[in-house]
Amino acid sequence: MxxxxxxxxxxxxSAIHEYVIKRVTNLEKLLSSIEERGGRASVNFxxxxxTKHHKAGDVFHADCLINLDGEEFYASADEEDLYxxxxxxxxxxxxxxxxxxxxRKTLLHRGARSIKKMLKGLxxxxxxxxxx
Numbered sequence: 763m764x765x766x767x768x769x770x771x772x773x774x775x776s777a778i779h780e781y782v783i784k785r786v787t788n789l790e791k792l793l794s795s796i797e798e799r800g801g802r803a804s805v806n807f808x809x810x811x812x813t814k815h816h817k818a819g820d821v822f823h824a825d826c827l828i829n830l831d832g833e834e835f836y837a838s839a840d841e842e843d844l845y846x847x848x849x850x851x852x853x854x855x856x857x858x859x860x861x862x863x864x865x866r867k868t869l870l871h872r873g874a875r876s877i878k879k880m881l882k883g884l885x886x887x888x889x890x891x892x893x894x
Contacts (some may be wrong), residue, residue, distance in 0.1 A: 763790055763803045770810035781845060782807055785852040786826075792859045793830065801831045807851075809844060824851045828859075835859055 765786055767779060786805055793803045808825040824847035828835040835858045839850035 763793065763805065765805045765807065768806070768808045770808065771813070772809070772811040774809075778809065778844065782809070782848060785848055789828070789852065789855055789859065792856070792863065793828075802829075804829045809848065812840070822847045824848050826851045826855055828855060833862065835862070 763786075765783065767774065767782055769778075786807065789805075790803075806825075806827045806829075810823045810825075812821055812823055821842060822844040823838065823840050824844070825838045826836070835855055837851045837854035837858065839847045839854070841847035841850060
């Protein structure tokens with residue numbers, strides 16, 4: 763997995779860098795099965811301070827874009843705390859990737875069930891053309 767980290771309007775310290783890497787590697791557990799099949803994953807993570815003169819409110823912004831063999835997952839968050847923004851982005855991406863994997867798995871199982879019914883003779887519907 764390739765991870766690109768960028769900061770805007772703020773200094774990227776080693777503590778922030780380690781925290782982002784730790785959060786992204788939690789997502790890597792979901793992406794490992796895709797990478798095992800020969801897929802490539804790249805993560806572009808950006809953290810920023812919205813403006814240099816604001817002191818309160820949603821000052822910190824975090825963006826993340828994950829590319830998985832043509833599929834893109836994106837999340838962004840604005841928070842008062844930088845670490846809270848990073849956690850919010852990670853949680854959103856975790857939900858999106860899980861939903862994608864579940865949807866893909868469900869479609870595969872539905873197709874397999876349909877083919878099995880056709881082979882048993884229970885259904886005359888062709889799963890490849892959706893015609894009877």
